[in-house]
Amino acid sequence: VTITLNHYLIVSFLLFAIGFFGVLVRRNFLTVLMSLELMLNAVNLNLIAFSQRLSDLTGQVFAIFVITIAAGEAAIGLALTISLFRLRRTLNVEEAATMRG
């Protein structure tokens, strides 16, 4: 089979959609964070595919920056997870709906 840019776009969109569903419908805060990582990964897939097709390295450099942001986001998100668990003894995002501390 011959793989064109369109196939990459479809795979990347599906990956993004799966991550998006995960963020919205999961209750466990950890799984929500993992789904966020899936979405960032889908963006990277797109960046690499376009970098390849347009013969421009900017896409790959941008993907490296996205990975950097993902690392920072994971660190902050997991610190939030720990403080949420310490406060509520749960990771259910529905029980963390109140704004009172």
Next chain:
Amino acid sequence: LTGGAGWAFVVFAVFALGTALAVVLARNPVHSALFLLSSFLLVACIFFLQRAEFVGAVQILVYAGGIMVLFLFVIMLVHQRTVKGATAFQHQWDIALLFLAVFLVPFLYVFWTENFPPLAQNPEALRTVRGRPAGNTEAIAWTLYRDYLLPFEVASIFLLVAMIGAVVLGKRTIEKAD
């Protein structure tokens, strides 16, 4: 990609999507984390297929190495028992479907109207530095440190801020003894 590489892409893509779905659907967060790990590795394989070796290696080192270890540490720390019988999903399916439509419509519009180049125009440009052939890593280094030096520095400051923020968020509040 043609021939065997094309089939390899199909296999990697199908398994990456399948494991991504398993991340969302798995009840146990440990299972989710392991499926996420395999999804990252498969996406890295797709990067290797496209001859973006450096980004693939960074993906394996940072995602599969660093972020997954963080996730597993936190899963271990919070030590949450999966509640039998309780649903793992909340009631936001309607919002999720609505937003999926919001994403899908522009995607399909661009997908049908735009004519992307089917093949790489000049694939050797990705591995050439100043007219001489070089590796993918060297080409990325030239681009990153010459054209994108300021974003690179900003990224390092971002990481510093994220580190400080994570420490501040994660530390226990010290009770002042009076």
